[in-house]
Amino acid sequence: MKYGFDHEKYLKIQSEHIKERIAKFGDKLYMEFGGKLFDDYHASRVLPGFQPDSKMQMLLQLKEDVEIVIVISAVDIEKNKIRSDLGITYDMDVLRLRDEFLERKLSVNSVVITHFNGQASAEAYRKRLENMGIKVYYHHTIEGYPNNVALIDSDEGFGKNDYVETTKPLVVVTAPGPGSGKMAVCLSQLYQENKRGIKAGYAKFETFPVWNMPLTHPVNMAYEAATADLDDVNMIDPFHLDAYGETAVNYNRDIEIFPVMNALFEDIYGEAPYKSPTDMGVNMIGYCISDDEVCCEASRQEIIRRYYTALCRFAEGKATENEVNKIALVMKRAKITTEDRKTTVYARERLEKNGGSSATAAIELEDGTILTAESSPLLGPSAALLLNALKHLAGIPHNIKLIPQNMIGPIQKTKVNYLHGHNPRLHTDEVLVAISMMSLLDENCQLALAQLPNLAGAQVHSAVMLSEVDRKTFQKLGVGLTCDPIRKIKPKKL
Numbered sequence: 001m002k003y004g005f006d007h008e009k010y011l012k013i014q015s016e017h018i019k020e021r022i023a024k025f026g027d028k029l030y031m032e033f034g035g036k037l038f039d040d041y042h043a044s045r046v047l048p049g050f051q052p053d054s055k056m057q058m059l060l061q062l063k064e065d066v067e068i069v070i071v072i073s074a075v076d077i078e079k080n081k082i083r084s085d086l087g088i089t090y091d092m093d094v095l096r097l098r099d100e101f102l103e104r105k106l107s108v109n110s111v112v113i114t115h116f117n118g119q120a121s122a123e124a125y126r127k128r129l130e131n132m133g134i135k136v137y138y139h140h141t142i143e144g145y146p147n148n149v150a151l152i153d154s155d156e157g158f159g160k161n162d163y164v165e166t167t168k169p170l171v172v173v174t175a176p177g178p179g180s181g182k183m184a185v186c187l188s189q190l191y192q193e194n195k196r197g198i199k200a201g202y203a204k205f206e207t208f209p210v211w212n213m214p215l216t217h218p219v220n221m222a223y224e225a226a227t228a229d230l231d232d233v234n235m236i237d238p239f240h241l242d243a244y245g246e247t248a249v250n251y252n253r254d255i256e257i258f259p260v261m262n263a264l265f266e267d268i269y270g271e272a273p274y275k276s277p278t279d280m281g282v283n284m285i286g287y288c289i290s291d292d293e294v295c296c297e298a299s300r301q302e303i304i305r306r307y308y309t310a311l312c313r314f315a316e317g318k319a320t321e322n323e324v325n326k327i328a329l330v331m332k333r334a335k336i337t338t339e340d341r342k343t344t345v346y347a348r349e350r351l352e353k354n355g356g357s358s359a360t361a362a363i364e365l366e367d368g369t370i371l372t373a374e375s376s377p378l379l380g381p382s383a384a385l386l387l388n389a390l391k392h393l394a395g396i397p398h399n400i401k402l403i404p405q406n407m408i409g410p411i412q413k414t415k416v417n418y419l420h421g422h423n424p425r426l427h428t429d430e431v432l433v434a435i436s437m438m439s440l441l442d443e444n445c446q447l448a449l450a451q452l453p454n455l456a457g458a459q460v461h462s463a464v465m466l467s468e469v470d471r472k473t474f475q476k477l478g479v480g481l482t483c484d485p486i487r488k489i490k491p492k493k494l
Helices: 007-025 041-046 054-060 074-079 090-103 120-131 182-195 218-226 238-244 252-269 292-315 321-333 342-353 381-394 405-418 428-438 443-449 468-476
Strands: 028-033 066-073 107-116 136-140 170-174 200-205 234-236 249-251 360-364 370-374 459-462 480-483
Touching: 007 028, 007 054, 007 200, 028 182, 041 218, 041 292, 066 074, 066 090, 066 182, 074 090, 074 107, 074 120, 090 107, 107 120, 107 182, 120 136, 136 182, 170 182, 182 200, 182 252, 218 234, 218 292, 218 321, 238 252, 249 252, 292 321, 292 480, 342 360, 342 370, 342 459, 360 381, 370 381, 381 428, 381 443, 381 459, 381 468, 405 428, 428 443, 428 468, 468 480
Parallel strands: 028 170, 028 200, 066 107, 066 170, 107 136, 459 480
Antiparallel strands: 234 249, 360 370, 360 459
């Protein structure tokens, strides 16, 4: 794998920069953490060398000085809002996040329920957490937030919120997802701390867009593609340009809210500590790119991947046409097409060769080797492709069958006759279970299984939409997957 990001440099200079920001304010820094603290697979894809938990590793450099506050909106509790990447509700994810932090020996201070307006579900959730020994605070909905500064910055605004008692110099405020109210919690705490004579500051950690890279850099355009379902738009920060004569990239929400933030800062501190929304950030990622072209190419591939994801979501009724069109526009600006994804080309070529009679798929391995496969009465295209890839990596001749046909038959019978499935073909997970059983007796199966870690970073394209089982299997193996938004290949009429 070609790396374009210096992970060790990032851990060093990012933690040092945060320490400098804490010192700037004196006693305490509230840091709003946007994006994912771990499981940040988008960042690891567009910045090869960045690890999914790089930000968590960076925080561990500051372990003695940091405590974490987790924020969840009462509105999201009421709606049972679900994290699409994990398939769990936000209220469950709060507990997952807490466990992850505690497992890494990080101090978790409490949970703040925001937008509280007497919701019964939020009250029940608070009782549940308190029964587990977790401290819980309420922050209320403030009429006219964020523009009614006079009300917000008063005892009837932030003053009505519970005061979150903290003890460490760095308080990281995080949440299961966007819209939870992280910024409001930070600002409320600044108000409350100031009333108590405690010097406290605010900073924002947002991985993307990367402020010191061009607006049209593929890394920043990949972020636009990733947030096409939101109203985020990358923009030049006009406040930064006016204050310093330097171009910096930010996004519309932070730019729009900055005048309000400045007014609140002036009320709390007597003067505003920042001249631009970019000033509020502490992100040092742009200084850690070691090979720009590697990151550019990875980002272009991510844009294409996001486009296919949006197409499939649209076919399933989970995305809007506007989302698809926004990513299509990003692709046009980046001067790329789906033909720039090699596996797409090879999967379609194989489909053309078989006359469109069966579904096809292609995989590009880390060494550049591209393999293809198609569905058969026994295997789906992704299962066949997985077997082909494992045999190639293990040096097993293609004509060797890892799973005997007489073993596949009983599995298919169970799927159709007893589990009432409509598709008898084996999925990727079923193939892996089968060769795992065979590995007790067959050396080739042992060799094939040993190659699973070497699939990480490989790229796959399927000419049909895969099942959730197949998608998750590839995800767990670290394989990048795209699919055409087609549910089933219909044989061409002769």
